[in-house]
Amino acid sequence: GIQVEQSPPDLILQEGANSTLRCNFSDSVNNLQWFHQNPWGQLINLFYIPSGTKQNGRLSATTVATERYSLLYISSSQTTDSGVYFCAVDRAGGTSYGKLTFGQGTILTVHP
Amino acid sequence: GAGVSQSPSNKVTEKGKDVELRCDPISGHTALYWYRQSLGQGLEFLIYFQGNSAPDKSGLPSDRFSAERTGGSVSTLTIQRTQQEDSAVYLCASSLRPVFGPGTRLTVL
Numbered sequence: 001g002i003q004v005e006q007s008p009p010d011l012i013l014q015e016g017a018n019s020t021l022r023c024n025f026s027d028s029v030n031n032l033q034w035f036h037q038n039p040w041g042q043l044i045n046l047f048y049i050p051s052g053t054k055q056n057g058r059l060s061a062t063t064v065a066t067e068r069y070s071l072l073y074i075s076s077s078q079t080t081d082s083g084v085y086f087c088a089v090d091r092a093g094g095t096s097y098g099k100l101t102f103g104q105g106t107i108l109t110v111h112p
Numbered sequence: 113g114a115g116v117s118q119s120p121s122n123k124v125t126e127k128g129k130d131v132e133l134r135c136d137p138i139s140g141h142t143a144l145y146w147y148r149q150s151l152g153q154g155l156e157f158l159i160y161f162q163g164n165s166a167p168d169k170s171g172l173p174s175d176r177f178s179a180e181r182t183g184g185s186v187s188t189l190t191i192q193r194t195q196q197e198d199s200a201v202y203l204c205a206s207s208l209r210p211v212f213g214p215g216t217r218l219t220v221l
Contacts, residue, residue, distance in 0.1 A: 031209065041201060043212040086155065098145050098210040099168065102155035 002027045002091045006103035013077050013110050021072040021106045023087030031090035031097040032063055034072050037105070038083045046072070046085075077110045084108070114138075116213030118204050124219045125194055133189045133216045135204030143208045146179055146189050149215070150200035158202075161187065194220045 003026040013019055025032070034046040047054050051065040058077075063070040074081055084107050088100035117136045125131050137144050146158040157171040161181045172178070176194075181187040191198055201215040 033209065035212075040214075041217075042214055043203065045209070045211060048209045088155070096143070096160055096162065096168070097208045098143060098205065099157055099160050099171075100145075100147075100155075100210065101157070104154055 002089060002101050004087060004089055004101050004103040006087050006106050008106060010107045015077060015079060015110055015112050017077050018075045021085055023070040023103055025068050025089050028092040029089040030092040032070055033088050034061055035086040036083050079110045079112055082108055082110045116204055116206050116211060118213040118216050120216060122217045126221050127196060128193055130192045131194055133202050135187045137206030141206035143206060144181060144187050145205045145210055147203045148200040196220050
């Protein structure tokens with residue numbers, strides 16, 4: 001099956017710092033999503049981004065499908081950004097977009 | 113409804129008992145997924161329903177696991193003869209690009 005690798009596994013920041021999270025995947029995809037899992041366990045969809053660049057406030061994401069990686073940028077981090085960030089992909093060629101393979105996640109801790 | 117809802121939020125059971133977990137998807141969504149999140153395995157796909165098509169059961173870990181979706185809406189995940197390794201958070205999602213519910217935390221003693 002498709003492999004998804006995220007880096008770094010852990011990241012500790014001071015409030016206000018910027019960060020970049022990376023997701024590498026091993027095959028063509030028809031879906032790539034970034035999620036934030038908050039301390040209560042809820043998975044929040046951040047971006048649907050199988051290719052290209054999107055921005056939402058302090059967050060932005062870029063996927064370079066031909067090189068099989070995606071980047072999530074967090075600018076001016078806040079303590080509420082803490083949690084686990086997951087990248088998940090659905091392999092191309094299937095009929096679904098949500099049969100996702102998840103990476104192991106990046107644990108982000110933002111200190112005040 | 114406004115989002116995906118799941119019940120119960122927590123379930124504690126004894127090894128060997130059967131459990132049923134419920135998912136109410138977002139109204140009108142024809143795609144529904146079950147996932148589970150455990151310490152050892154991370155987030156794993158279990159099963160996918162799309163409209164009236166036969167479900168994709170390729171992620172179910174054993175024949176003790178089954179799921180149904182009645183009337184194209186509510187779904188129930190059933191685990192028979194629960195084992196301690198079934199302890200996990202079971203997540204339901206709907207929409208082609210999944211939107212996740214809050215999950216059911218299952219603990220098997």
